[in-house]
Amino acid sequence: MKLELNEAQKWIELFVEKLEANKSELNELDTAIGDGDHGTNMDRGAKAITESFAKKAPENVSDLYKATAFAMIQKVGGASGPLYGTAFLDMSKAVKSENIELADLIQIGADGIKRRGESDIKMKTMIDVWQPIADAMKQDNFDKSVVEDALDSTKDMVATKGRASYLEEKSKGHLDPGSQSSAYLFESLVDVLGENS
Amino acid sequence: MKLELNEAQKWIELFVEKLEANKSELNELDTAIGDGDHGTNMDRGAKAITESFAKKAPENVSDLYKATAFAMIQKVGGASGPLYGTAFLDMSKAVKSENIELADLIQIGADGIKRRGESDIKMKTMIDVWQPIADAMKQDNFDKSVVEDALDSTKDMVATKGRASYLEEKSKGHLDPGSQSSAYLFESLVDVLGENS
Amino acid sequence: MKKIINNVEDIVPEMISGLVKTNSDLVKQIEDTTAVVRNDKKFSENKQVGVVSGGGSGHEPLHAGFVGDGMLSAAVAGEVFTSPTPDQIYEAINAVDQGLGVLLIVKNYSGDVMNFDMAKEMAEADDIKIATIVVDDDISVKNSEFTQGKRGVAGTALVEKIVGAAARSGMNLDDLAKLGQSVIDNTKTIGIALHAATVPAVGHPGFELKDDEIEYGIGIHNERGYSVEKIQHAKELAHELIEKIMKEFDDKSGKFAVLINGMGGTPLMEQYIFANNVLDELQSDGIDVGFSKVGNLVTSLDMQGISLTIMKADDDWISKLKEPVTTIGW
Amino acid sequence: MKKIINNVEDIVPEMISGLVKTNSDLVKQIEDTTAVVRNDKKFSENKQVGVVSGGGSGHEPLHAGFVGDGMLSAAVAGEVFTSPTPDQIYEAINAVDQGLGVLLIVKNYSGDVMNFDMAKEMAEADDIKIATIVVDDDISVKNSEFTQGKRGVAGTALVEKIVGAAARSGMNLDDLAKLGQSVIDNTKTIGIALHAATVPAVGHPGFELKDDEIEYGIGIHNERGYSVEKIQHAKELAHELIEKIMKEFDDKSGKFAVLINGMGGTPLMEQYIFANNVLDELQSDGIDVGFSKVGNLVTSLDMQGISLTIMKADDDWISKLKEPVTTIGW
């Protein structure tokens, strides 16, 4: 499975919508176990993406991911900026090869996050959404329940990366904010794929 | 009428007791229309008086008023320190003349306050207790109701001296804190005189 | 009330002790007082008119934080919000007099005026020449013969800076007092509070404001102001205060100095945002700002709020404000 | 939430603009960024290794307030509590590089580490020599391979002062990085909060404490600490923090430097009282304090609280801490 330019753009636009609609929700999650700004950060990224697309419509999928990456890197800051930025930058490079499958592309994004964040699964970060979803896509059973389960799995984890790790045991019992924003990303993807099937 | 040394000492000691017992009451009055420290200030003075008497028992009434004045001047600060201090310093000097009547002595104290504070009656200050009481003593009808009335009269005044004057019209409706501490002084005096009559 | 203190009665001596211990190259404590005096080498080397200020505590870094070469010679700390006593002021005068006399800078409160006056009488009995200037920059209070007059607030820091610089340069006592009075006449301040200060001995805030209210025209001792209003954007706050203050100046030509002062509980971030709005508006009004400063200089314990001071200043005053100075708090 | 601000999104640019307007002799803004760079004459006259720091806003005067001869060459301000982006850091690096390379001082948060890292990669592509030191002085957090590691808090100001002084004196990039790392290794901090900070975009305090409670071990972004307890006297608070910190030093001989840091909403009065208790206890423990400082240096918006930093320092570091410096906030 691969995304055409209009599908990929729809995907990112849906993501942008969800980020804007859930800004305070993300801030609240981050207030509980972080510093309260994840919603504000992602909202800034969302607006920058919209601006970038409006300024210059992406000509192909690689361009689109690159514009997304640059918006994130230049406007988000914090931890999430370089993480989403690196994921989409790596995806932008990989998608230039004609034959890459969507599942492999998501895996490349997840790997970018791991590299930039020096992190892996089970650390209560957005990787705990990206990796299970890459896995599910490879198995061809990707849907909203996979996203939901991945997100929910972060609730009982003890954080070992990111700000929440300072709380040690007390980080348990809360959803990871970056996993919630990643869940919006992949819910948006399900919506786009669903329309097609 | 004149006070013997033991009577005068009893007077000041009763005053000290009342100041210590009503420290927060005076602070609260001063919080409403001043800066909230009149109780703390007078309590510091009260403790300094006790200490001074304990260190060196006053040998005569002039000595006693002087020790009271010095305790006030050196330990109270604020507006009330120099005012009470000047009143008692002037009384200490005046009482050296054998023949001075108590009523005239209080008038001398009131005059000292007026001089130091550049103030007069009807300005919502302690003078509004000192002056009516000096007047009543001269008429020989000094009792607790005179003190009470004098104190109460400050309630509806608009302050034109001291911190409360910044409130202009809004200073109405509150007792003047310095008048309340002066009321304690003169209630104590009634108690001492009452015991004698 | 939550405060990082020990016994309430020990607040001022412990504070002064902490200040002196962490700044012993700059200041030392005068024995048996809560007054501090310059401790730098230049103090004894260069003779000058002494400049002494003081007042109730709770306004730090004012006054002890302004002791140093080019500003105050000594500062006397009273109890919280309470004028210091005459004997302490007298000790400070004695510690700084080098035979050229001493200028007292007093904020206009009845307690301060009376206590400094008594100290002046004591020092004059020792043949020390004394002059006094009384700072009354708070224009939110009406000045009339029937009141105590205007209060001394944040402008005091600017007065101490200019007068201190002039004293260092060798100005004599009479001229110094004249200069100080002229600076005071040209200095206007208004403050606003978002949250009142809690006097430690009282234990609760001096007044209550709702979650969306601010009070205009407050003093630095929780004195109430002239109106309570809904909070507005920093830009509107700046406009309101500038308008009130600039009305007081007939002549808007020439240079002006500006102080944006935090009240103790307001972070620098908000002070800079407010400063940005103030300077933008003054610029668009064609006002020539030759000096500006931002920070917690004259505070009111943990009060949340800000004050704006504007001074009509000539080039000489501006350069005196800019002169480098080694103090804890300027 | 009551704050003196305009639109929440404009907080950082407006703050930087206010800071630059009121300190134009010291700093200037790098175009199209919220980074500031030295603007004094010596900057272009004396070549040295550039020293750049930065991080989320809300900790003022850190970092922009420490830009000046003898401390930072430039500082980059991110959004409130949010690391600045790589492109802004890259601009700052470019603005200060004089061919001798640039040292980046980063506080240990994943966001800061990653963004500075990306900026480093960008600058290295331009053949600028870059070294990075990561400050992690907050010992209330365990350092283990399974966590993010310790946080960078108030000790950062001391690191910037020592490294800045060394850079001014002509030290090369490699030695500067080694010096900085050694300073970091010898710097330990713990903070307490009486009241959490309110992030403007969130609108309420990050956590709630009861009227008689304080929290030990908080971070500078409302990160929760290691325990909530009833508030005690300043003396006991000092004892608790000193004990925790001094355990970390095996060798208690030689000189130490001490920083008592206010968190933004705590007045100087309380900081000095706490300082008095700290210095008394260290003295009675036989610890030789060669340098001490009190003030709001590394704040957390309007948080009420304090932190204590103790550094094992040699004579050279002590004298670097004492070197006069012209900055807004040191």
Ligand SMILES: Nc1ncnc2c1ncn2[C@@H]1O[C@H](COP(=O)(O)OP(=O)(O)O)[C@@H](O)[C@H]1O
């Ligand atoms: N090292 C890391 N690896 C992967 N994800 C991380 C890492 N550090 C943080 N994150 C993710 O970033 C999210 C926080 O983002 P955000 O709040 O925007 O940044 P900050 O923590 O700088 O305020 C976390 O919820 C987590 O999912």
Ligand SMILES: Nc1ncnc2c1ncn2[C@@H]1O[C@H](COP(=O)(O)OP(=O)(O)O)[C@@H](O)[C@H]1O
């Ligand atoms: N000029 C004055 N003349 C007479 N009494 C005054 C004057 N100024 C203040 N007072 C008295 O002093 C009282 C306040 O004393 P206090 O609170 O101890 O001092 P401060 O106002 O300096 O805090 C007032 O209630 C008033 O009675």
Ligand SMILES: [Mg+2]
């Ligand atoms: Mg965050």
Ligand SMILES: [Mg+2]
């Ligand atoms: Mg009072």
Ligand SMILES: [Mg+2]
């Ligand atoms: Mg008082």
Ligand SMILES: [Mg+2]
């Ligand atoms: Mg953040």
